[in-house]
Amino acid sequence: MSRRHETGPGGAWRHHSLTIVFGLLLLLFVVGQAVAGTAEYNETARTDGVQQISFARYVSxxxxxxxxxxxxxxxxxxxxxxxxxxxxxxxxxxxxxxxxxxxxxxxxxxxxxxxxxxxxxxxxxxxxxxxxxxxxxxxxxxxxxxxxxxxxxxxxxxxxxxxxxxxxxxxxxxxxxxxxxxxxxxxxxxxxxxxxxxxxxxxxxxxxxxxxxxxxxxxxxxxxxxxxxxxx
Structure with a gap:
């Protein structure tokens, strides 16, 4: 079977590694943004004397x-x-x-x-x-x-x-x-x-x-x- 028609994890990585890596980096950075954003939001909430929120509520x-x-x-x-x-x-x-x-x-x-x-x-x-x-x-x-x-x-x-x-x-x-x-x-x-x-x-x-x-x-x-x- 030619490389062009390879299937499975190895073939997917060989042919689509750029998209896979950038997709994983996107997910990592979005999660990082959400974690940092939750902390910043709650820090401001404590300063303002208002209710803090959970991570799940912040991302929505x-x-x-x-x-x-x-x-x-x-x-x-x-x-x-x-x-x-x-x-x-x-x-x-x-x-x-x-x-x-x-x-x-x-x-x-x-x-x-x-x-x-x-x-x-x-x-x-x-x-x-x-x-x-x-x-x-x-x-x-x-x-x-x-x-x-x-x-x-x-x-x-x-x-x-x-x-x-x-x-x-x-x-x-x-x-x-x-x-x-x-x-x-x-x-x-x-x-x-x-x-x-x-x-x-x-x-x-x-x-x-x-x-x-x-x-x-x-x-x-x-x-x-x-x-x-x-x-x-």
């Missing part, structure tokens, strides 16, 4: 959920913009970029669609019409949907958390519309967005001059700085 609270999804939405915004902008914009010498002069959507032949599709190409890449159009943009569509949903989740949970805090201060709860234009919502949103833009920009520039041997995110160690890809 708006305080935990708003902190969780506000990071998710910024990450998916980052990747959505990155995927779209790298169609037309370049950074000479960066492994994160196309070569200068090769911008745009590319031809059907380059994209292996329609009559240029391979026998093992995805079915929707071989056919025409709306199915190929949707599949041609399916990555950005998926990223955008997750971004919008997590951004809305941040707005909903943030509004609940803000209202709970206001009620503890004997103030009226805030409406959803008022929260969408509130400093708290945009402070949470923009501080995440700016950090993602910084990360993407620095990665594109660092990849011109710095290397990590063996990583697909890096050029070969000996490649000149001003060469964008190995095909230059």
């Amino acid at each position: 609270s708006s305080s935990f959920l708003v902190d969780l999804v506000e990071n998710w939405q910024s990450e998916y915004l980052q990747f959505t913009l990155y995927i779209l902008l790298t169609i037309w914009l370049v950074q000479r010498g960066s492994s994160e970029s196309k070569k200068p002069g090769e911008t745009g959507r590319e031809s059907d032949e380059e994209q292996l669609v329609g009559r240029f599709a391979r026998p093992d190409s995805p079915r929707w890449a071989q056919v025409g019409g709306w199915r190929r159009a949707v599949y041609s943009h399916s990555l950005v569509i998926a990223m955008t949907v997750v971004f919008v949903l997590s951004w809305l989740a941040q707005a909903v949970t943030g509004r609940v958390a803000e209202s709970e805090q206001r009620m503890r201060d004997l103030l009226d709860p805030v409406s959803f519309g008022d929260y969408l234009v509130s400093p708290d919502f945009w402070s949470r949103t923009l501080q995440n967005w700016q950090s993602e833009m910084l990360a993407i920009a620095s990665m594109a520039v660092f990849a011109i001059y710095l290397r990590e041997r063996g990583s697909p995110e890096s050029k070969p160690v000996g490649m000149p700085h001003d060469v964008t890809t190995a095909d230059d």
Whole structure:
């Protein structure tokens, strides 16, 4: 049996180890965030003289959920913009970029669609019409949907958390519309967005001059700085 068709734990690890490791790291960090968040919440509760809560109650609270999804939405915004902008914009010498002069959507032949599709190409890449159009943009569509949903989740949970805090201060709860234009919502949103833009920009520039041997995110160690890809 070929390696391509291997099954079982060994085959799963060999072919999907990157996803498995990042999935486990995600779970570890979420649990860590929940543990630290519970401790912080209860420390504030003791200071304010209000009731402390259990770990289970904290992970289902708006305080935990708003902190969780506000990071998710910024990450998916980052990747959505990155995927779209790298169609037309370049950074000479960066492994994160196309070569200068090769911008745009590319031809059907380059994209292996329609009559240029391979026998093992995805079915929707071989056919025409709306199915190929949707599949041609399916990555950005998926990223955008997750971004919008997590951004809305941040707005909903943030509004609940803000209202709970206001009620503890004997103030009226805030409406959803008022929260969408509130400093708290945009402070949470923009501080995440700016950090993602910084990360993407620095990665594109660092990849011109710095290397990590063996990583697909890096050029070969000996490649000149001003060469964008190995095909230059």
